[in-house]
Amino acid sequence: MDIGIDGRIDAGATVNVGAVQNDTLRSARFRLEREAHWRQLDQLVTRAEKGGAAALGYDEVRNLAAGYRQAMNSLSVARDISLDRALIAYLESLCARAYLVVYAPQESLGGLAARLLLRGIPQAVRRSALPLFIGFLALILGALAGYKLCQNDPSWFYTFVPPELADQRTPDASADYLRSTIYGDEGHDSDRLAAFSAFLFSHNTTIVILIFTLGIFVSVPSFMLTFYNGLILGAFFAMFARKGLGYDVFAWLSIHGVTELAAIAIACSGGARLGLAVLLPGARTRKEALRHQAHDAVKLALLAALMLVVAAFIEGFLRQLIQDPAWRLAIGWGMGLFWVGWLLLGGRQGKASREVAR
Template sequence: MDIGIDGRVDTGAAANVGAVQNDTLRSARFRLEREAHWRQLDELVTRAEKGGTAALGYDEVRNLAAGYRQAMNSLSVARDISLDRALIAYLESLCARAYLVVYAPQESLGGLTARLLLQGIPQAVRRSALPLFIGFLALILGAAAGYKLCQNDPSWFYTFVPPELADQRTPDASADYLRSTIYGDEGHDSDRLAAFSAFLFSHNTTIVILIFTLGIFVSVPSFILTFYNGLILGAFFAMFARRGLGYDVFAWLSIHGVTELAAIAIACAGGARLGLAVLLPGARTRKEALRHQAHDAVKLAILAALMLIIAAVIEGFLRQLIQDPFWRIVIGWGMGVFWMSWLLLAGRGSKTSREAAR
């Protein structure tokens, strides 16, 4: 007990000390009665965190679920009777870890990647018919306009194509020089090809990121940028066609262009999904519509990035190593058939199964 300066007992201080001692005893008793269950749960959670629930047996999984419920009940009681904070913090941490083990998706990174490739991306593509139409329309219209304008007046080439991209391949170049850029020995050293492939991937990725991110502005900037890339394509094709190299440049473009140009159009489609959410939100608010459309839009962006990686490898290596125009066309359009088959057919069985389950 405490004695004041006047010699009287400080009953308030004594009561406080007694209350603290009582709370400490109550917490110790509460913990002693339940600590064995908490330790068992902690051990099961730790094992599941390291090896997944597959590492646990049937009885252990059942004990894990029961232990989680008991720990949640203990946490609720501890909060209600205001036990010490250290005990409450311990229970909160244990319950949070157990919740993630019991309720979070138990799937490896490989499983998530496989599900994305086999179901998520193909299904997102099939749900994006209108945005894909917008993306490919922009590219095709741009290519047609660029070809027509440069076919009638070659000076348009200098308007559409930046000098660093033309690299002396201009309407003023001779047919022999243009042919040499298609079939000439551009250097087959592996280091040079790897560097060239990395440059192309970086360049194309920048374009795709711009097209995708600008789509949120009601899709118009994405459409314009995709249209402009089509103008460049049409201008290049017209320049070679005027020199009698139409078939040759078609093969030269096919081997990588089928994949690369499709990636640009798909990135435009991803941006268009965001833009359409802003322009036509429907019954949702614009924020909700953006959140809803973003799921498929991001999958389209991932697809475009994957296609760009493959296009960069093809353009940096195969296009330099394979000189026969026939095989360039076979490889390029064969890749197109692969993309179409994957995106149109993959994931249909899983979707049917889900609908049947409903």
């Protein structure tokens, strides 16, 4: 208590001191009655955080759930009766940690990636028949148009193909020079091949990102950009075919192009899903439709990125090292069969699984 200048006792100070003492005693009593349960919950949560919920036994998991409910009740009471802040902060932290253990998905990064590869991506592809049709249609129409135009008039090649991409491979080049670009020794040095592979991956990734992100504008820009890539492909093939190198360039393109071109078409499909959500939202609002379609669209974009990694490795290494056209065809279309098999069969439930799901 406080004593004033005139020697009298300050009654207000006495009341405040008494209130503080009462709050302290009440907090101590509250903690004493429940602290053992909090410590047990803290130990279980710590073990689950280190080793996952699988590290706990059945009884421990049951005690964890019961302890979490009890801690939440204690936190509610502590807030209602205004106990000390340190106790409330401790209970808030403990309840938040327990919530994550009880309700958050108990899945490692590796498990999440495996689930995405084994089920998520294949199922998203099978749900995207119309967008995939749009993506591959754009590429095929572009390739046919580019081939037809350049076959009839080689000057179209200069319209479709940028000079830096042509790199002296033009309709004016001789057949021997064009053949040398397919089978010639391009310096099979590991450092050069690695740098070339990294460049190809960066270049192709830029194209795929553009195709995917532009799809939100009612799919038209994605379709046109994919169509343009088809034009370049058709123009190149027509140029080599006119020199009698059609089979050779087909094998040269196949070893990496089956994977790379499919990735471009799939990126267009992902963009088309976003564009169709804006154009044809159905019963949903456009915002809801876009959010709904984005789940599968992102999975298609991840698939395209994965395929580009594989294509960059094949184009940067295997295409330079393998000169036999038969082997180039076998590798390229073998990879195509792998992608088709994985995407068609992955994530399908067996009969027993479907019955259990019911």
